[in-house]
Each structure stands twice: as C-alpha cells, then as structure tokens.
Amino acid sequence: MRVEQIAVFLENKSGRLAEITRILAENEINIRALSVADTADFGILRLIVDKVDAAKESLQAGGFTVGKTDVIAVEVPDRTGGLASVLDTANDAQLNVEYMYAFVNKSGENAVLIFRFDRMDQAISVLQEKGFVLLSGEEICAL
Amino acid sequence: MIWVEEVESLPRPGLESIQLKRLQLQVQRVYETVAPYRSKMDAAGVKPADIRSLADLKYLPYNTKDDLRDNYPFGLFTVPMEEVIRVHASSGTTGQPTVVGYTEADIKLWASVMSRALAMAGVTRGDMVHNAYGYGLFTGGLGAHYGIEALGATVIPVSGGNSKRQITIMRDFGSSVLLSTPSYALNLAEAMADVGVSPEELKLRVGIHGAEPWSESMREEVERKLGIKAVDIYGLSEIIGPGVAMECLHTDRGMHILEDHFLPEIVDPDTLEPLPYGEVGELVFTTLTKEAFPLIRYRTKDISRLIAEPCACGRTLVRMEKVMGRTDDMLIIRGVNVFPSQLEHVLVGIEGVEPHYQLEVNREGNLDxxxxxxxxxxxxxxxxxxxxxxxxxxxxxxVKDILGxxxxxxxxxxxxxxxxxxxxxxxxxxRKL
Known part of the structure; x- marks a missing residue:
C-alpha cells in the first residue's frame, strides 16, 4: 500500500514555490499535502497530488527537476498519542524515518501521516500487522 | 647591484652569440637523446645542423602541455633517472600532472637564476627572507628556497598557511623580504590588522610576488598595506619554476628574462608566426642550458609582449610585460592551475552527474x-x-583531491x-585583475 509522491528540486531563490503552484493550478491539479525541506542553498518540495503523472509532466515542462517516490500514508485518530503509536512501532522494528509530514483530513477526526522509511516493504508489513490503516493514493484524494 | 654583470649587461650581440651556441648544443642533445623530439623534428624536416642563427629557431616544432602529457611522466627526460635528483609536478588538463625533473646541475642552475632574480629586487646577503610560497611538488617554495640560500641570504622556510604565526615570525625574526603570492600578501596584511601588528613594527622592505595574475591596483594595495616595494616574478614549472623573469627596482614595466638560460619568443597564437619585439602574442620559451628536462619552443599560453628598450638598471636582458591573459581557458586559483576540463572530468567520474556545470571564481577579501x-x-x-x-x-x-x-x-x-x-x-x- 504505497502512495506516489512527487518531489521537486528548488533552488533557493525567490518565486520558485509560487511558480510551481501556478503551474499546478493552471493544470487543474489539486495538492492534498505538501512539505518543504530546506538547506542553506536548496530545498526539496514534496507533494501529494490528485493527478501525479500530469503534475510531474507539467512541472518538467516548466523546467523543474521532478522525481517520483513512494511513501506510506497512515491514517490515525486525531488525538494525543496518534503519531507516537506509529513511531513506537517503527522504532521497535528498527525502521528509520527518512522524513515525514502530516495533515488533518476534512472531517477533522483523523490525521494522515506521510512517511518515507529506509525500508519501505518491511514498514508496510509491520504497520499492517499492528493494525494501522494505510491509505492508497485514491483514498487520500477522496478524503 | 647586478648579480652577474658580465652576463646581464652584455651588449646584445655578445649575449646572442652565447644564446646561439647554447641553443645549438641543446637542439643537438634533445635530437640525439629524446625520441619524441627526434620524430617531431624529422617530420618537420629540420636537423640540428639547420640551426645556424637565432632566427632559425622558427624552423623548430613547438611543444605544448599536450606533449608533456603524452610523454607522462618521464618520457621527455634526456638523462637516465639515476641522474635526476628531484622531480616537481603541476596540475595538467586531464587531472594528470605535468612532471618535470632536475639533475644536480639543473638544481644549481635554478638556484643561480633564482638568486639573480632576487638580486634584481635588491635582496642581498644579510636579508631575512620570509618564503611563504608552498613547499612541495609545487616549484614555488623549494625553487625560491635554493635561490635564497645560493644568494647567501637567510631563508625562513615558512611555506603557506597560518597567517597569525607568520606575522609573529616576521616580527620576531625581522623578516626583510617577503616571497608569496600577491593574494597571500594581502591576506597577511589583513591578519596583521587582526593581531594588532602595524607595518612599522616589521622590517619588511620588499615583496616578491608571483604564481598568479595580479594587477597594478593590487600592487599598490600590497605596497600601501605592508609598507613595502612589491615586485613581480615570473616562472613556470615546465621551464624551471620561479626565476625565469623578474622585475628590477628601476622599472614598473616588465620583468627581465634570464635570457642566457631561457630564450623567449612572442608568437601569433593563431598563425604561430614569430612576432617582432613590442607586439602582443603568446610567450614561447626554449631552455638553453637545462639538462634533465629541456624544452624547445614551449608554448606557455601566456599572453605578453617583449620590451627591448634598455632599462635604467643597466641590464640588457629583454623584458616581458606582466602577463595579460591566457590563450586557453586555464585559470589560476590561489597559485593552482585549473582547467574547466579537469572539473568536467571530475563530474563525469561521479556516477550520474551530467557535466552541466559552471565554475565561478571570485575574490573574497584577498583570497580567490x-x-x-x-x-x-x-x-x-x-x-x-x-x-x-x-x-x-x-x-x-x-575536486579537492584532483584539482587541489x-x-x-x-x-x-x-x-x-x-x-x-x-x-x-x-x-x-x-576577479577584478
């Protein structure tokens, strides 16, 4: 149960993020979740969108370097300890988090946690064994 | 003071006859001992006996860094390795260094031309010479070192780096002469301000700066900040190292070439036709006396001009103007030769990296x-x-490993x-040079 995420290379200069969101808007692509990782010189924008291939192609056409990666989306109840329970499980299985970000779905009842682990297949089986709800890309877009 | 007045002030015909004799011997020797030279001369249809005047030099084929690379590392040496007592190396176009070798006589020759160069800047026995050129494969440090000793001055072999310690040494030892790249001289001036040492506390009198391009405005800055007279020195490892040409204290225009050992020409870099004195072109050198690694008509890729007018110092040696640029894309960064192609090589070597790159050189403070x-x-x-x-x-x-x-x-x-x-x-x- 993997979700496709696109990642975009961002040079640290003004207007780049605005340019990306403009391209996505023009192509009627909806952003479900995003995070920006940054260093002094560059950043990486990670996006979960409703139309992955269209987003990738339009950004490439706009001159951006775009990559596609698989991530895991875990749905947890939006209450104290929701994230901790997932991380405890990962820790017990000696999985490392490369990065993560989160958003709360529209109903406000559940939070969706996006993870990139060092060992993705193992992460999926461990989380499923422990009864966590993993969402597909379609499910995220339907939220 | 002129170190060897009998040579440096010779009327031109006298000097030229010495040059011709040495050239004929040198050409004969390389033709007999080095196969690549022999085949190149045979291909050009010229024999050692065809060199009857200095003007006949034009019949000899040129040599470039490519010839050095093709014969890497020792293929152009004229003597067996048992006679080579030292090697030096500088960076080359493909990450492969250019290797040069010296016999015992070459090391003595180098010390002699370097000491004559120092004398042109007024350095004498009794001077405390602070040698901040890097010691190692680079010819700067050791080349200057042996010249200072041959002159009978005191050498402080401090090499590069650790500016604060250098200033303490300059103050405590009473350094009177500074040898360094011009940018390092400015770096030292800045460090002096940081540690609270003023130029008046030092005995520095003259600075001898080379191994990288520098401008007249940079010279003024060095002179003002260190309270010294700053002079220009020229050399390249292929020819011998530092000590090929040197500015005297009587002119700000051009460096005297040690012509009794290094025969200069200026050629049109496109047609390769020799140009008369005064014209701007590529500087070409022939070593007249070097043993282990002589070079015939070596294209330096440096752009300059030869000045034949007599100098106020009395030397009849021709002068070369400060190098104005390069005919290739070589950059000199902190004394290190860097070719963009070397960088490309490094990037291609890193899996997946396409060589879409750009090299940006800046001068931040005083350092490149x-x-x-x-x-x-x-x-x-x-x-x-x-x-x-x-x-x-x-x-x-x-990049650090390969380009240095x-x-x-x-x-x-x-x-x-x-x-x-x-x-x-x-x-x-x-860089504003």
Whole structure:
C-alpha cells in the first residue's frame, strides 16, 4: 500500500514555490499535502497530488527537476498519542524515518501521516500487522 | 647591484652569440637523446645542423602541455633517472600532472637564476627572507628556497598557511623580504590588522610576488598595506619554476628574462608566426642550458609582449610585460592551475552527474574562491536532503583531491546555467585583475 509522491528540486531563490503552484493550478491539479525541506542553498518540495503523472509532466515542462517516490500514508485518530503509536512501532522494528509530514483530513477526526522509511516493504508489513490503516493514493484524494 | 654583470649587461650581440651556441648544443642533445623530439623534428624536416642563427629557431616544432602529457611522466627526460635528483609536478588538463625533473646541475642552475632574480629586487646577503610560497611538488617554495640560500641570504622556510604565526615570525625574526603570492600578501596584511601588528613594527622592505595574475591596483594595495616595494616574478614549472623573469627596482614595466638560460619568443597564437619585439602574442620559451628536462619552443599560453628598450638598471636582458591573459581557458586559483576540463572530468567520474556545470571564481577579501554550480538532473535528484548533501560533499572532495583546490558546490535548477548558442558558459571569473 504505497502512495506516489512527487518531489521537486528548488533552488533557493525567490518565486520558485509560487511558480510551481501556478503551474499546478493552471493544470487543474489539486495538492492534498505538501512539505518543504530546506538547506542553506536548496530545498526539496514534496507533494501529494490528485493527478501525479500530469503534475510531474507539467512541472518538467516548466523546467523543474521532478522525481517520483513512494511513501506510506497512515491514517490515525486525531488525538494525543496518534503519531507516537506509529513511531513506537517503527522504532521497535528498527525502521528509520527518512522524513515525514502530516495533515488533518476534512472531517477533522483523523490525521494522515506521510512517511518515507529506509525500508519501505518491511514498514508496510509491520504497520499492517499492528493494525494501522494505510491509505492508497485514491483514498487520500477522496478524503 | 647586478648579480652577474658580465652576463646581464652584455651588449646584445655578445649575449646572442652565447644564446646561439647554447641553443645549438641543446637542439643537438634533445635530437640525439629524446625520441619524441627526434620524430617531431624529422617530420618537420629540420636537423640540428639547420640551426645556424637565432632566427632559425622558427624552423623548430613547438611543444605544448599536450606533449608533456603524452610523454607522462618521464618520457621527455634526456638523462637516465639515476641522474635526476628531484622531480616537481603541476596540475595538467586531464587531472594528470605535468612532471618535470632536475639533475644536480639543473638544481644549481635554478638556484643561480633564482638568486639573480632576487638580486634584481635588491635582496642581498644579510636579508631575512620570509618564503611563504608552498613547499612541495609545487616549484614555488623549494625553487625560491635554493635561490635564497645560493644568494647567501637567510631563508625562513615558512611555506603557506597560518597567517597569525607568520606575522609573529616576521616580527620576531625581522623578516626583510617577503616571497608569496600577491593574494597571500594581502591576506597577511589583513591578519596583521587582526593581531594588532602595524607595518612599522616589521622590517619588511620588499615583496616578491608571483604564481598568479595580479594587477597594478593590487600592487599598490600590497605596497600601501605592508609598507613595502612589491615586485613581480615570473616562472613556470615546465621551464624551471620561479626565476625565469623578474622585475628590477628601476622599472614598473616588465620583468627581465634570464635570457642566457631561457630564450623567449612572442608568437601569433593563431598563425604561430614569430612576432617582432613590442607586439602582443603568446610567450614561447626554449631552455638553453637545462639538462634533465629541456624544452624547445614551449608554448606557455601566456599572453605578453617583449620590451627591448634598455632599462635604467643597466641590464640588457629583454623584458616581458606582466602577463595579460591566457590563450586557453586555464585559470589560476590561489597559485593552482585549473582547467574547466579537469572539473568536467571530475563530474563525469561521479556516477550520474551530467557535466552541466559552471565554475565561478571570485575574490573574497584577498583570497580567490571557486564555486562549482551543478545543474540537478533527474538522474541525480533525490527527495532526500541527505542524498543531495552527500553528492555536494562528494563533488567537493573529488575536486579537492584532483584539482587541489577547495571549492563550494551549489546545486542549481536545470537550465539555470547561461547557455549561449547552446553551449554553456563554463567559467565566470569575477576577479577584478
């Protein structure tokens, strides 16, 4: 149960993020979740969108370097300890988090946690064994 | 004071007859002992006996850094290795260094020309000479060192780096002469201000600066900040190292070439026709007396002009003007020769990196800095910061290993490097020289 995420290379200069969101808007692509990782010189924008291939192609056409990666989306109840329970499980299985970000779905009842682990297949089986709800890309877009 | 007045003030015909005799012997020797020279001369249809005047030099084939590379490392040496008592090396176009060798007589010759160069700057026995050129494979440090000793002055073999300690040594030892790259001289001036030592506390009188391009305004800055007379020195490892040409204290225009050992020509870099004195072109040298590694008509790629007018100092040696540029794309960064192609080689060597890059050179404060901009293609892109930072570190360390220069690496978006007519502009040199 993997979700496709696109990642975009961002040079640290003004207007780049605005340019990306403009391209996505023009192509009627909806952003479900995003995070920006940054260093002094560059950043990486990670996006979960409703139309992955269209987003990738339009950004490439706009001159951006775009990559596609698989991530895991875990749905947890939006209450104290929701994230901790997932991380405890990962820790017990000696999985490392490369990065993560989160958003709360529209109903406000559940939070969706996006993870990139060092060992993705193992992460999926461990989380499923422990009864966590993993969402597909379609499910995220339907939220 | 003139070190060897009988040579340096010779009327031109006398000097030229010495040059011709030495040239004939040298050509004969390389023809007999070095196969690449012999085949090149045979191909050009010229025999040693055809050299009957200095003007006949024009019949001899040129040599370039490529010839050195093709015969790497020792293929152009004229003597068996048992007679070579030292080698030096400088960086070459493909990451392969240019290797030069010296017999015992060559080391003595080098010490002699270097000591004559020092004498042109008024250095004498009793001077405390602070030698801040790097010691090692680079010819600067050791070349100057032996010349200082041959002159009978005191050498402080301090080499480069640790500016604060250098200032303490200059003050405590009473250094009167400074040998360094011009940018390092400015660096020392700045460090002096930091540690609270004023130029008046030092005995520095003269600075001898070379191994990198510098301007007249930089000279004024060095002179003002250190309270010294700053003079220019020229040399290249292929010819011998430092001590090929040197400015005297009587002129600000041009360096006297030690012509009794190094025969200069200026040629048109396109047609390769020799040009008369006064014209601007590529500087070409023939070593007249070197044993282990002589060079015939070596194209330096340096652009200069020869000045034949007599100098106020009394020397009849021709002068070469401060080098005005290069005929190739070589950059000199902190005394290190850097070719953009070397960088390309490093980048291609790193799996996945396409060589869409740009080299940016700046002078920050007094030191040259090099930044490498690399366009991030999809092959090297990762959604993980760790991976991209690992890539920049890898590039940085490979550049340091192969080019010998520390650089900053900046990853940039595709197509952000300026291209003109489809060809990327590889080098941006922002130094105001």
């Amino acid at each position: 800095t090099m930044s490498v901009l690399v366009e991030v293609s999809e092959h090297i892109f990762s959604d993980e910061i760790r991976v991209l930072e690992g890539l920049t570190k890898r590039i940085q360390s490979d 220069v520390t650089c900053k690496v900046k990853l940039v978006e595709p197509r952000s490097i300026t291209r003109s007519e489809g060809k990327a502009q590889r080098v941006i040199d922002n």
